[in-house]
Amino acid sequence: MNTPDGDGPPADVAVIGLGVMGANLARNLARHGHRVAVHDRLPAKGTALLAQHGHEGHLLLTGTLRELSARLTRPRRVLLLVPAGAATDAAIDALTDVLEPGDVLVDCGNAHADDTERRAAVLRSRGLHLVGAGVSGGEEGALRGPSIMAGGTEHAWDAVRPLLESVAARAGTAVCCARVGPGGTGHFAKTVHNGIEYAVMQALAETCDLVLRRTDRGHTGLADLLTRWNKGRLGSYLVALTAAAAARVDPVTGTPFLDVVDDAAHQLGTGRWAAQAALDLGVPAAPLTQAVFARSLSRDREGRAAVRGALGPLRVTRARSGAEPAETDLHDGLLAATAVAYAQGLDTVRAADAARGRVTDLVRLTGLWRAGCVIRGRLLDQIADTLAARPDTPHLLAAEPLAHIVRTGTEALRRVVLDAVATGVPVPALASVLSHLDQLRTPRLAxxxxxxxxxxxxxxxxxxxxxxxxxxxxxxxxxxxxxxxx
Incomplete structure (x- = not known):
């Protein structure tokens, strides 16, 4: 590559936006031998990054975007990690003043696929390239190896591929980093990934709520149960972190951590985008949409309080010994719900492909999710293997081993939902999975x-x-x- 203008040695890549994700990705790149120019609109973030982690590799702090541009080899490769929406547009607008035709910008944030398509068109008119990269794995993944779903032209991807592959997660010998397709397909894949994440998290949370309300296990018993499940078919990153949350004791009050956590759940938009995409495409993704609605309802404090005051609070009683939901039913029902969430997410990708006249390699996509990302787990490994063996299957739930999981899980889920409904424990995601499966199996619908x-x-x-x-x-x-x- 050509030597850049300016003083000092050249940088291979730039990272703009030094929040947790940006800082960790910059460190990851530096640890893998890349010279990384870093910049943030708040200079203190860059100063802190170098003070704490400058020894990990070549991190070059730049004060302005023009200085950053001058320190980069050509074609310049710039990774952008700023909040989605207006902040991303503002950063891209500022960069176009200092970049040159042929340079490549990689948006590593949670962007809406349509915004990525729009931004790519604007940059293309100026001779610049945009890669929309969905990055999953949270702050730990950014530092130790995320799953990366990229979209854009093959030319742009070739320019940044070695960089991104070098820091991505590995599933065995396979690198969890690939170009999914053109334009905004990478960000759309990340949106669907997050929709699956919402659905699985909600199903897990509802199962935990049932255990705490309807059994005598308590938080320690729940943590032990989840830890055992994590060693079997339900083994996953989400189950492991849920077990950790259940086991944690609040250091301030000495009470279970979950008892002091506010139940108003936040969302950054990707789950809502996935639900909207499913609705627009006609994909019945009820668990996903119910997970979004559950978060929305949780934040309606005034409305919840008003209804609770008018109707009275629900009082859930512990089950008599032997009458509580069976552990096998809770396990098998949750496993079936997780399978449905994955299947509906992939159905959304297929529907988007049909609407846009493209074909996403689902075998490759699920392969990207096998390590580094939030929805990784043993069940996903089975799904990836199923797609590899039967890529043309019309419906994942009709293919083994998912068909067996759903067959055995449906009646277990029915018993779990019946117990919840009878005792007043809200399980919107689990109930929607059961209804979805019943609709699929009913010869004649309403x-x-x-x-x-x-x-x-x-x-x-x-x-x-x-x-x-x-x-x-x-x-x-x-x-x-x-x-x-x-």
Whole structure:
């Protein structure tokens, strides 16, 4: 590569935005032998980074974007880790003043795929390249090896691929870093990943709530249960961190940590984007949307208090010995719910492909999720293997081993949900999974009545099961049936 302008040795790559994720990714790059120019709009962040971690590798602090640009080899490669939305647009606008045609900008934030497409088009008109990279794994992943889902042109990807592959997670010998497709496909894959994450987290939380409310295990017993589950088919990053949360004792009060945590759950938008995408594409992703709704409802303090005051608080009693939800039912029901969450996420990717006329390699995508990312786990390993063996399967839940997991888990989940409903423990995600599975297995759905209703109120027509064509009944006339497409 060419030597940059300015004093001092050249930098291979720049990282802009030195929050936890940006700082850790910069450290990761430096640890792997790259010379990293770093910059943040708050100079103190860069100073602190070098003071604490400058010994880990070549970290070059720059005071301005122009100085940063001058320190980079060409074509310049700049990784952007700033908040999604207006902050990303502002940073890109500022960078276009100091970058040159041929340079590559990598947006490593949680961006909406449509925004990535828009930004790529603007940068392309100026001769610049944009790679939209979904980065999963949180602060620990950014430092020790994240899962990276990239989107953009092959030319742009080739320019940054060696850098990103060098710091990505490994699943055995496979690198969890790849170009998923053009444009915003990388960020869309990360959005779906986060939707799955929302659904699994909510199902896990509801299962834990049932254990705490309906059994005598307590927080220590719940932690022990989750730790055992983590050694088996439910083994995953999310189960492990949930066990740690259950086991933690608050150092201030000496009470279980979960008892002092506010139940108003926040969200940064990616789960909502995934739910919106599923709705727009017609994908029935009920657990995902219920997880988003659960977080939204949790933050409605005033509304919750008003209803609780008017109707009275729910009082859940502990189950009598032998009457509490069975451990095997809780396990198998949660496993089935997790399988459904993964399947619905991948269905959303397929539907997006069909709508945009592209094909995402689901085998490769699930391979990227096998290490480094938040939704990694043994069940996902099975899903990846299933897709590799049967890439054309019309529905993941119809392919083994997921079909077996769902078969055995459905009745277990039914018993868990029945107990929750009977005793007043809210389980919106688990109940939606059960309803989803029941709908898939029912030969005749209630939507036949919906079709009749639509025709009666708006003459929208309906199809029949006994002959071809689209028909309409003259409901307000003589009641005769006429064929609309004759």
């Amino acid at each position: 939507t036949a009545m919906v079709q009749a209703q639509r025709d009666a109120m708006g003459a929208h027509g309906y199809r029949r099961v006994d002959r071809v064509g689209t028909y309409h009944t003259r409901w307000n006339g003589d009641g005769a049936e006429i064929r609309l497409d004759a």
